[in-house]
Amino acid sequence: MDVKTEDHAQLEQVTEEDARQLTKSAGRKFLGIATLIAFTVLLYMALVFAPEDAAQGPAQRIFYIHVPSAWIGFLGFFVVFVASIAFLATRKRRWDDIASASASIGVVFTTGVLITGPLWGRPVWGVYWTWDPRLTSFLMLWLIYVSYLVLRGYVPEPERRARYSAVLGIVGFLDVPIVYLSVRWWRSEHPLQLVFQRGGLPSQMLLSLFVGLAAFTLLYAYLMSVKLRVGRLSDRAEEFEEEVAR
Amino acid sequence: MGSLPELGIRLRGVSKAFGSQFALSRIDLDVQQGSYVAIMGANGAGKSTLLKIISGLAVPTKGTVTIAGIEMRKAGPKLRALVGVVGHESMLYLDLTARENLMFHARLFGVREPREAVEIAAERLAVRRSLDRPVRVLSRGTKQRVSLARALLHDPAVILLDEPYTGLDEAAALSLSSLLEDLNTPERVLMVTLHDVARAISGPQRLVVLSAGRIVLDTPTHERSEDVADTYLELLKAEARR
Amino acid sequence: MTWMTPAATIAAKDLRLEIKTRDVVASVGLFVLLVVVTASFAFPTTGDGREGVAAGVLWMAFLFAALLGMGRSMALEKEEGCLEGLIVSPAPREAIFLGKLFANLGFTFVVELLILPVFVVLLGLQVGTMALLVLATLLGTLGLATVGTLFSAMAVNTRGREAILPLLVMPVSVPVMIAAVKSTEAAFAGDWTSSTVSWLLLMVGYDALFLLVALATFPHLMEE
Numbered sequence: 001m002d003v004k005t006e007d008h009a010q011l012e013q014v015t016e017e018d019a020r021q022l023t024k025s026a027g028r029k030f031l032g033i034a035t036l037i038a039f040t041v042l043l044y045m046a047l048v049f050a051p052e053d054a055a056q057g058p059a060q061r062i063f064y065i066h067v068p069s070a071w072i073g074f075l076g077f078f079v080v081f082v083a084s085i086a087f088l089a090t091r092k093r094r095w096d097d098i099a100s101a102s103a104s105i106g107v108v109f110t111t112g113v114l115i116t117g118p119l120w121g122r123p124v125w126g127v128y129w130t131w132d133p134r135l136t137s138f139l140m141l142w143l144i145y146v147s148y149l150v151l152r153g154y155v156p157e158p159e160r161r162a163r164y165s166a167v168l169g170i171v172g173f174l175d176v177p178i179v180y181l182s183v184r185w186w187r188s189e190h191p192l193q194l195v196f197q198r199g200g201l202p203s204q205m206l207l208s209l210f211v212g213l214a215a216f217t218l219l220y221a222y223l224m225s226v227k228l229r230v231g232r233l234s235d236r237a238e239e240f241e242e243e244v245a246r
Numbered sequence: 247m248g249s250l251p252e253l254g255i256r257l258r259g260v261s262k263a264f265g266s267q268f269a270l271s272r273i274d275l276d277v278q279q280g281s282y283v284a285i286m287g288a289n290g291a292g293k294s295t296l297l298k299i300i301s302g303l304a305v306p307t308k309g310t311v312t313i314a315g316i317e318m319r320k321a322g323p324k325l326r327a328l329v330g331v332v333g334h335e336s337m338l339y340l341d342l343t344a345r346e347n348l349m350f351h352a353r354l355f356g357v358r359e360p361r362e363a364v365e366i367a368a369e370r371l372a373v374r375r376s377l378d379r380p381v382r383v384l385s386r387g388t389k390q391r392v393s394l395a396r397a398l399l400h401d402p403a404v405i406l407l408d409e410p411y412t413g414l415d416e417a418a419a420l421s422l423s424s425l426l427e428d429l430n431t432p433e434r435v436l437m438v439t440l441h442d443v444a445r446a447i448s449g450p451q452r453l454v455v456l457s458a459g460r461i462v463l464d465t466p467t468h469e470r471s472e473d474v475a476d477t478y479l480e481l482l483k484a485e486a487r488r
Numbered sequence: 489m490t491w492m493t494p495a496a497t498i499a500a501k502d503l504r505l506e507i508k509t510r511d512v513v514a515s516v517g518l519f520v521l522l523v524v525v526t527a528s529f530a531f532p533t534t535g536d537g538r539e540g541v542a543a544g545v546l547w548m549a550f551l552f553a554a555l556l557g558m559g560r561s562m563a564l565e566k567e568e569g570c571l572e573g574l575i576v577s578p579a580p581r582e583a584i585f586l587g588k589l590f591a592n593l594g595f596t597f598v599v600e601l602l603i604l605p606v607f608v609v610l611l612g613l614q615v616g617t618m619a620l621l622v623l624a625t626l627l628g629t630l631g632l633a634t635v636g637t638l639f640s641a642m643a644v645n646t647r648g649r650e651a652i653l654p655l656l657v658m659p660v661s662v663p664v665m666i667a668a669v670k671s672t673e674a675a676f677a678g679d680w681t682s683s684t685v686s687w688l689l690l691m692v693g694y695d696a697l698f699l700l701v702a703l704a705t706f707p708h709l710m711e712e
Contacts, residue, residue, distance in 0.1 A: 088708050091307070143659035150655060154646040158265035159307075164642045167705045168656065171635065174701060175660045178694060182663035185686060186670070301576045304712040327578040335569025339501070341509050353497045354577045396573075 038215035076106020084169030260309035287456035330402030498587025559650030616678015628668030
């Protein structure tokens with residue numbers, strides 16, 4: 001029928017226009033540049049500006065990547081948590097897109113934590129891994145991220161996938177502090193505990209740390225905006241398809 | 247159109263999306279009490295989805311479903327008690343006997359005097375002899391009749407059947423047809439999905455045809471039934487051309 | 489409470505099914521027994537910390553029992569569209585969850601009850617405080633069953649069927665596993681310490697929190 005082809009042509013037109021509009025986001029470009037600048041500054045501060053730790057030596061500088069990565073790893077899942085609740089409450093696809101984007105970005109940073117942790121630990125304390133409560137909690141967070149992503153891979157149907165991951169996102173996030181608590185209690189019964197001093201950092205180190213946090217947060221925001229751009233296009237196409245149906 | 251009598255089904259702007267595919271697109275449908283409706287359409291047209299939305303199995307992406315003036319979203323449990331569903335699968339536990347299955351559903355639906363209700367339903371569906379046998383060993387036809395009994399136990403006001411004639415021989419099909427006609431009383435709503443246009447126009451009073459999630463035909467069947475059949479065949483041909 | 493009657497009906501149906509087929513208890517029980525026997529070969533017969541190792545092995549066995557049982561229980565609902573039968577019934581979704589939870593708890597407790605004496609005998613243990621052992625087992629199993637029942641409703645609808653259930657449950661159940669193991673260790677050793685009370689309270693908190701979360705989120709899983 002003729003109406004169908006006409007609709008298709010119109011659909012193509014609209015999608016092209018929208019594509020140009022939506023991908024050409026000035027905001028995203030700004031984020032990208034800001035991230036680049038922040039990381040350049042961080043590089044300088046972490047390697048040159050911040051004083052070397054007397055006890056731990058140069059390896060300690062991994063701290064400026066390790067801690068911000070951990071912060072983003074945690075933030076990432078917090079966003080998954082909020083987006084999951086929002087999705088179940090509103091059932092809007094957008095929230096599911098946000099949750100899945102945040103999960104796939106967050107898992108990368110969490111992996112970073114698990115890699116930089118041992119890289120830091122080995123030269124400084126002689127062991128790759130300790131069952132330190134924080135590191136162990138991050139291992140669990142990583143496992144929860146992975147189970148979230150695997151679940152998404154196992155449910156082909158989008159609506160169902162969104163619902164199921166939302167439930168896992170909520171349960172998983174609420175579990176993380178409990179994991180931390182339980183591992184901390186578990187470890188404190190043993191006298192052997194490796195504590196890294198975080199209190200009383202010299203101001204230069206603190207400043208470098210803050211720059212690190214800022215840089216990583218910008219990176220997260222930038223990556224999210226890139227990932228979500230694609231989602232917006234398909235949403236628009238969907239809306240149009242529905243209008244055609246009327 | 248005036249207000250719907252006591253028990254009616256009303257769909258307004260109902261869309262159901264699975265990902266980016268719309269199984270149903272902006273469906274508006276009114277089914278009055280006492281109706282016996284046949285729903286037809288190609289595979290994937292949205293027939294099963296339509297029934298699932300009414301039974302509460304599926305939640306509409308957009309739009310509202312109202313039964314007896316109450317929105318499904320607001321009073322699910324109460325409304326579901328009014329509905330009996332026969333789907334593609336039997337909804338019976340294979341390792342329990344027919345009786346145990348029926349008793350379970352009777353209790354679940356809050357039927358008073360479950361034992362009696364089971365006996366009556368079994369009698370009506372001619373499955374009394376099979377009541378104490380495990381469902382696993384029952385023949386396909388008997389299993390379907392037990393499943394029907396399950397759906398009718400609580401004397402539902404709305405009966406939904408999704409392709410109940412599939413796989414039935416002539417005798418069984420005739421028996422089902424006649425049962426459905428008996429069930430078609432002024433207090434009930436019957437909705438059946440089918441593939442056979444002859445069956446659609448002989449029992450049901452109304453034919454609704456779906457195509458790609460939209461209603462393309464909605465007509466009474468009893469007046470000028472040949473015209474209805476012709477119209478339907480035309481629709482099929484048009485679709486085949488696309 | 490309007491949830492209890494349908495929940496009880498569903499749990500009773502599961503019990504009836506299990507009595508008829510002895511499906512879950514038999515296969516799960518046997519598997520767990522094998523785990524315990526195998527573990528006993530590697531078990532230290534003397535020395536400090538035996539109780540800790542024993543508690544760890546025991547809870548691994550209990551975890552397997554719970555996972556297998558819950559997976560099977562939900563898989564039964566997938567056959568013949570029985571789960572849809574529950575969804576179209578007037579039973580509130582929360583009641584469906586509770587019904588399956590009670591049934592899963594029941595099966596798992598039965599298996600645990602059978603395994604425990606065998607375990608104690610094979611490993612030559614002494615149970616210092618029976619009450620603590622029972623309490624730890626109850627609280628721990630409730631935690632596993634709550635999360636497991638919720639996730640089994642998802643797992644059963646995925647491509648890998650119930651196979652994904654352990655992956656979903658295990659990370660989330662770490663706190664309750666640690667707490668259960670520590671409490672059980674104390675039970676074997678026979679001393680309640682203040683930390684034991686903390687572990688029990690942790691389990692209570694975990695169970696309560698996730699029971700609420702499960703009740704709130706389960707309805708969203710009961711849709712096409």
